[in-house]
Amino acid sequence: xxxxxxIIMVKLGFIxxxxxxxxxxxxxxxxLIGKSAFVRTLFNEEVSNGAGGIYVSTxxxxxxxxxxxxxxxxxxFRIIDCVSKAMMEDVADxxxxxxxxxxxxxxxxxxxxxxxxxxxxxxxxxxLLAFDTISALLMYLNPQTVxxxxxxxxxxxxxxxxVGVYVVEExxxxxxxxxxLKQLFNxxxxxxxxxxxxxxxxxSSSSRTDWKEFVxxxxxxxxx
Amino acid sequence: MKIGIPVLEELLGRLPKGKTLTYYIDPEVExxxxxxxxxxxxxxxxxxxxxxxxxxxxxxxxxRFREFGWELDDFQNFSMIDAYSGFVGSTSEERYxxxxxxxxxxxxxxxxxxxxxxxxxxxxxxxxxxxICGEDFAGIAEGWTGVARDSGSRLVFxxxxxxxxxxxxxxxxDMSNAVVTVGGVHHRxxxxxxxxxxxxxxxxxxxxxxLFRLVRPGxxxxxxxxxxxxxxxxxxxxxxxxxxxxxxxxxxxxxxTVALDHGHVEYKGFSIDIFGTPGQERFDPLLKVLGREALxxxxxVDSTQPKTFPRxxxxxEATTRFGLPYVIAANxxxxxxALSPEEIRKRMALPDDILIIPTVAKNGEGVYxxxxxxxxxxxxGRYDEP
Numbered sequence: 001x002x003x004x005x006x007i008i009m010v011k012l013g014f015i016x017x018x019x020x021x022x023x024x025x026x027x028x029x030x031x032l033i034g035k036s037a038f039v040r041t042l043f044n045e046e047v048s049n050g051a052g053g054i055y056v057s058t059x060x061x062x063x064x065x066x067x068x069x070x071x072x073x074x075x076x077f078r079i080i081d082c083v084s085k086a087m088m089e090d091v092a093d094x095x096x097x098x099x100x101x102x103x104x105x106x107x108x109x110x111x112x113x114x115x116x117x118x119x120x121x122x123x124x125x126x127x128l129l130a131f132d133t134i135s136a137l138l139m140y141l142n143p144q145t146v147x148x149x150x151x152x153x154x155x156x157x158x159x160x161x162x163v164g165v166y167v168v169e170e171x172x173x174x175x176x177x178x179x180x181l182k183q184l185f186n187x188x189x190x191x192x193x194x195x196x197x198x199x200x201x202x203x204s205s206s207s208r209t210d211w212k213e214f215v216x217x218x219x220x221x222x223x224x
Numbered sequence: 225m226k227i228g229i230p231v232l233e234e235l236l237g238r239l240p241k242g243k244t245l246t247y248y249i250d251p252e253v254e255x256x257x258x259x260x261x262x263x264x265x266x267x268x269x270x271x272x273x274x275x276x277x278x279x280x281x282x283x284x285x286x287x288r289f290r291e292f293g294w295e296l297d298d299f300q301n302f303s304m305i306d307a308y309s310g311f312v313g314s315t316s317e318e319r320y321x322x323x324x325x326x327x328x329x330x331x332x333x334x335x336x337x338x339x340x341x342x343x344x345x346x347x348x349x350x351x352x353x354x355x356i357c358g359e360d361f362a363g364i365a366e367g368w369t370g371v372a373r374d375s376g377s378r379l380v381f382x383x384x385x386x387x388x389x390x391x392x393x394x395x396x397x398d399m400s401n402a403v404v405t406v407g408g409v410h411h412r413x414x415x416x417x418x419x420x421x422x423x424x425x426x427x428x429x430x431x432x433x434x435l436f437r438l439v440r441p442g443x444x445x446x447x448x449x450x451x452x453x454x455x456x457x458x459x460x461x462x463x464x465x466x467x468x469x470x471x472x473x474x475x476x477x478x479x480x481t482v483a484l485d486h487g488h489v490e491y492k493g494f495s496i497d498i499f500g501t502p503g504q505e506r507f508d509p510l511l512k513v514l515g516r517e518a519l520x521x522x523x524x525v526d527s528t529q530p531k532t533f534p535r536x537x538x539x540x541e542a543t544t545r546f547g548l549p550y551v552i553a554a555n556x557x558x559x560x561x562a563l564s565p566e567e568i569r570k571r572m573a574l575p576d577d578i579l580i581i582p583t584v585a586k587n588g589e590g591v592y593x594x595x596x597x598x599x600x601x602x603x604x605g606r607y608d609e610p
Contacts, residue, residue, distance in 0.1 A: 105355075117414055121415075160413050
């Protein structure tokens with residue numbers, strides 16, 4: 001019997017990268033190189049072009065994120081804020097912003113699914129989930145717990161044929177943790193700094209791009 | 225003592241003294257509400273009830289209950305066990321405090337004491353305790369079931385079934401007197417939620433699955449799922465709805481349906497409403513309204529009339545825009561010239577993974593195979609597990 005395998009590809013615009021729908025990518029590099037700016041720029045571009053956007057933040061509050069996205073003219077997306085609950089006494093949720101404790105992985109998982117269902121039922125089929133950062137989760141929870149959580153989350157994104165990008169700090173975790181994390185994802189967007197210039201490239205089991213230079217202008221990533 | 229969850233209460237009766245009930249929850253489902261509802265129901269009954277929190281501080285717990293209209297502060301018979309504040313280095317005003325929640329023996333000591341002093345203890349996140357203390361912690365939790373048995377108290381676990389090792393997952397199920405699974409109805413995304421009884425050692429349980437919604441305020445509410453039967457004019461939709469239903473009514477005139485066929489079927493523990501839609505194009509807006517409410521679609525096609533296939537595809541697109549799973553009934557298979565399911569697949573250009581099932585709706589042949597296939601798509605085959 002002949003099996004025809006059809007892989008539907010999706011183009012991540014500004015980085016000019018074709019990846020299969022349902023991919024989960026790790027965004028990996030040293031601190032302060034611009035990973036968050038990279039993810040936000042990508043998120044802005046995809047969501048502006050009609051994709052549904054879910055931003056899970058373990059680093060910035062929803063308000064900080066909104067401020068950034070308002071500057072680039074984006075307001076229709078969803079946020080799961082895992083920061084506010086630790087800082088403020090119970091800020092109310094809205095339709096677009098849900099707040100959970102960073103320790104409450106079930107809460108994060110349930111909120112992601114709520115947003116996915118909402119997009120799905122309203123006919124939105126392309127979905128980008130940005131998770132900034134996994135490293136913050138690993139500060140509070142043991143690696144096994146985080147792997148189990150990511151396994152469930154990545155499987156859901158794959159089933160929904162969405163795309164997930166997950167930020168991981170280089171140099172913050174031991175080799176075993178980083179290696180296990182890499183195995184959970186379909187590919188890695190890797191960053192490096194060389195002679196005061198910043199570069200990224202994409203690596204997966206089947207492809208590898210050349211290093212590409214980028215700069216950050218007004219908080220956004222620009223490829224010169 | 226009451227269980228406080230609709231349908232479960234009728235099936236399980238009351239929660240007897242000394243028993244442990246575990247809500248075994250899919251990680252993508254908001255299932256913590258079940259244990260909360262059991263607790264609140266019994267607070268109202270005047271029992272001494274305690275809630276153990278491991279993932280949020282006590283004011284967040286109270287707000288979480290408040291979302292469902294349940295005010296914990298109204299009850300003198302309520303106590304909170306704070307096994308969270310110790311993590312984040314804040315202090316706690318609660319009566320019971322676990323100073324170091326990562327210390328299994330301190331947790332063990334406090335919970336044993338609480339079990340002896342209360343009628344009902346709800347552990348809000350057993351899985352979070354296992355995450356923090358390691359998989360061996362399941363053994364300590366097993367010890368609590370013994371304390372509940374000996375002291376005549378009741379223990380309720382909320383356990384989120386992350387992909388732990390099989391031995392931990394089995395241990396949790398084995399140590400509980402009753403296990404209620406809380407799961408998701410999946411089709412690419414989670415479209416709905418259900419619960420069912422995996423086991424209960426004080427009653428003979430039926431294999432049921434109940435779909436539910438969370439109502440705020442109100443909590444867990446059972447609801448009846450809708451399945452939509454659609455298809456072109458004269459494909460046999462009314463016959464399909466009638467032959468599958470235990471009870472059905474049609475609103476029709478001159479033999480063709482101009483409004484709705486409505487039936488109801490009790491099947492493998494599911495209670496399902498079936499809606500047949502009229503095939504004429506002028507009723508398409510109705511299709512959209514029903515599609516928004518439904519959980520799945522059955523498309524009935526007349527296997528002898530390939531010229532109606534384009535219309536069938538058009539109807540399919542109208543309903544599946546809402547992201548619903550569907551199964552195709554290749555009807556009138558008893559008629560001369562009926563095309564085989566594979567031939568229909570080819571003519572309708574349907575992908576290989578779409579199920580096309582031969583039926584003769586007139587006499588009920590194959591109709592339950594269609595329903596079975598659709599339910600499998602929705603629950604991932606999990607509803608008929610032991």
